[in-house]
Amino acid sequence: MSSKEIQKSPSLDINEEKLSQLDINEEKSEPFDINAPVILLVGKTGAGKSTLGNHLLRISQDENCAFEVSEDFESTTNKSSSAVYKIGNETYNIIDTPGIFDTKKPNEEVLEEIARTVQKCAYGIKAILFVFEAKRLTDEQKNVIDGISTFFGKEAFLFMISVFSNCNKKNTNDPKIFEKSWNDKVRMLVNSMGNRWAISPNPDIFPPGTRLHEKCLQNLENIICSLSGVYTNELLEKTRKEQEELARIAREEQERRQSEYDEIKRKEGKARAEAEYLKRKTEDDDRARIANDKNIKELKDTIYKKIDDLEKSVSDLRRENDELRQKLNQGGCFWLETRVKLESGRIIRMSELQVGDRVLSNIRNGIEEFSDVYLIAHIGKLDHEEKFTKICFTKPNGSKGQLRLTTTHYVFNENLSIIFAKDLYPGKSKILVSDCKNKFIPVVVDDITNEWHDEYISFYTRAGSVVAEGVLSSCYDDCPPSQSLMDLVFLPIRWWTRFKPSTHRENYLHPYVQFLETTYFSFINLFMQ
Structure with a gap:
């Protein structure tokens, strides 16, 4: 028998000497030191929690056990039990939680027992020993983990230790062999607890008192002692103050x-x-x-x-x-029938565009500039109708022009700044439209209407812009209002497609573009919160 022992907790009532003088026979309470932190035993019913608790107290199954051990997989009680336990000069309370964290939907009785357990932990948790059989993780065992996270907080994982029960002789003799046999789920679980794990000795193979039995327990105690301080949270702190x-x-x-x-x-x-x-x-x-x-x-x-x-x-x-x-x-796109000009001089619909086509993307100093289409982000027919903005304008030669694109797609205004299509105002906003002399002329928008279409295309040129229906437009949509910033964001895929041209031509977003949009929307949602 080592220095670990069960002790009777000090009473809050009058001392024992005076009680004996009064000859008052009072019911003895369960051993518990109210000023000591807790070592919590959790796990599925039948996993070996109570057996481990008795092992740590150096009590064999033939003695009067502190924790009642069931012979089957039914919990012998729905009440948590405790015992006072010492490691060296440090005192702790071991609390066995028979099955109270096994269920996703605790009933009234179980919830009350969880509350009692939380109450006992008010002075802090030194360690949470998650006991499970050395076979595989089950849904019930996952419920235990979820229950701990719910009632004690995710930070409690910093104080959790995985303890494997019912290990065979080979795995107990050589823990390294046992560790190599873990599947991915077990390995992820142990890693989530800071790679802290131990083996609860199987008493049928290694009875109490044997060298390996004691070695397993000392290893677990060393891990417990290595944990810095004790864990507490707002719920435990509130309970502690009420107990005081x-x-x-x-x-x-x-x-x-x-x-x-x-x-x-x-x-x-x-x-x-x-x-x-x-x-x-x-x-x-x-x-x-x-x-x-x-x-x-x-x-x-x-x-x-x-x-x-x-x-x-x-x-x-x-x-x-x-x-x-x-x-x-939804994304942001052009209408599929929108027309663009190729370097050959041919005018085509965007539905005919291919990766590698050189399209008119800008006009500088009277010279047309053409740029490669390096990525078609998505193209085809939607499974629903999408809202498009139809921009009506008068060309420099007096003829009427129209451009259809989704409401959050950008076009350039007279200051060469980009603006959402939905933010243009008839009779006020100006867009840049090409004339017959290869110049961009600021043109006042005549009218803005909304239409619904189910055909679309989203593509990117290396210049980041395209002249669509004669209007200088951005290739970007639903993003920060900075053409230079978006050119920088798309730099990796522009370089990548120089060495490995894209073959993506689907009605779903290209993975890189989807990653960018997901990141952007997540940031916007977080900022709004």
């Missing part, structure tokens, strides 16, 4: 009862004093029980609210994800 207040009230009531007892004993004798003391103690115990029940109810209400808040957060995330997916599906 209850303890203060209990001490004051104890002192008052003792004072009254001494006074009555002095005046009327021992028998009367004992009767009065018991009466007062019963009344105080009833008040303490009512206060404790109230504390448990408030704790349950807090946990209920925590669950509701989590469900609301998940619902909000789903909604935001749906909105983001809808935005990505």
